[in-house]
Amino acid sequence: MNSEERKLYDLAVKHLDTAYAPYSKFHVSAALLTESGKITTGVNIENAAYGSTICAERVAIFNYVNQGLTSDPIKCLLITGNTSRPISPCGSCRQVMAEFMQAGTKIILTNAKGDYKEATLADILPYYFTDGDLADGRNK
């Protein structure tokens, strides 16, 4: 990890306790860096109606959208949890990543004890569906 990625990591670990996860007791935290140096963060937020839960990764990405940053490309997304191996995002989050990131955008999977693995969006979600596919297959 370089120094700006290390900053994302420290921030994500710092925010792990903020996760609202009374049901799973599984805390996840994510931090996102834009090309111009802006950072957004997210933690998982659960609900008594379990299906209304949202993951940390999507909260960080939705914060990025909500702050009007979509013209400032995402450079890197880092995820952390109290797992023994670097945590890996769920399928729904991967598809949301595909909406707002490029194939080569860096994704750093980490855990709170400092293990990490670097990947790109294309590594973790090959053959992903995009708006281009939607335009291509739409009824004329």
Ligand SMILES: O=c1ccn([C@H]2C[C@H](O)[C@@H](CO)O2)c(=O)[nH]1
């Ligand atoms: O990558 C992941 C995996 C799981 N979770 C959350 C969803 C739920 O609150 C809890 C257990 O699945 O962890 C995330 O936020 N990100």
Ligand SMILES: [Zn+2]
């Ligand atoms: Zn997810």
